[in-house]
Amino acid sequence: MGVKQQLGMGVTTAVLGLTLIGGGTFAYFSDSVETNNTFAAGTLDLSAEPTEIIDVDNLQPGDTMIRDFELQNNGSLDIDTVTLETDYTVIDAEGDNTHDFGEFIEVEFLYNADNLDEVIFETTLSEFQDMEPEAISEHVFYPELGDDGLPVDESHDLVVQFNFTSDDDVDMNQFQGEALELEWTFTATQTEGEEQ
Structure with missing residues (x-):
């Protein structure tokens, strides 16, 4: 092989080597963007005003007490339904009663706050306590x-x-001399979920 051929082979080899090196470092244009995503849950916030609906003493058979209160939606989500659970405790003065004091406390929910003339639902505290919250909500x-x-x-x-x-x-x-401590628990449930 002549000198020219050897030089030609050397140059070809060098060019091939440079091509491989250059090919390894070649890059396409690129760009990127970052997105910020947030999932924030809403709130259900059912409030009652006032929180103490009734506090009376010196009751006698035949007494009637009318009280009004307000349920408020202070959350960020609509409330679909409200249910009510009733629980009470009788504080026995003598301890030898044959009947439950709650059987003689009648509860009437009234429709019209101005005239107080239409009863929506009527029962005793004793019956109320045994009812399912969904049934109370319905009534x-x-x-x-x-x-x-x-x-x-x-x-x-x-x-x-x-x-x-x-x-x-x-x-x-x-x-x-007996006393009855009444606890009402109002529970709110959300509306159906929807596509956002």
């Missing part, structure tokens, strides 16, 4: 809230009348 809240529920920043007024009833066949003296 107490649905007539007013209906399918609309309680939208954000809206409120719903409720008027309730408590009656201390009596029964001629029951010795009412057994209830003298």
Whole structure:
């Protein structure tokens, strides 16, 4: 092989080597963008005003007490339904009662806050305590809230009348000095989820 051929082979080899090196470092144009994504859950916030609906003493059979209160949606999500659970404790003065004091406290939910002339639902505290919350909602809240529920920043007024009833066949003296502590728990549920 002549000198020219050797030089030609050397140059060809060098060019090939440079091509391979250059090919390894070649890059296409590129660009990137960053997105910021947030998932924030809404809030259900059902409030009652006032939180103490009734506080009376020195009751006697035949007494009637009317109280009104307001349920408020202070959250960021609409409320679909409201349910109510009733629980009470009787503080026995004598301890030898034959009847439950809650059987003689009648509860009437009233429809019209101005005239107080239409009873939506009526029962005793004893029966109320044994009812399913959904059944109470159907009788107490649905007539007013209906399918609309309680939208954000809206409120719903409720008027309730408590009656201390009596029964001629029951010795009412057994209830003298007794007390009944009533706890109502209102629970709100959300509306159906939707495409966002």
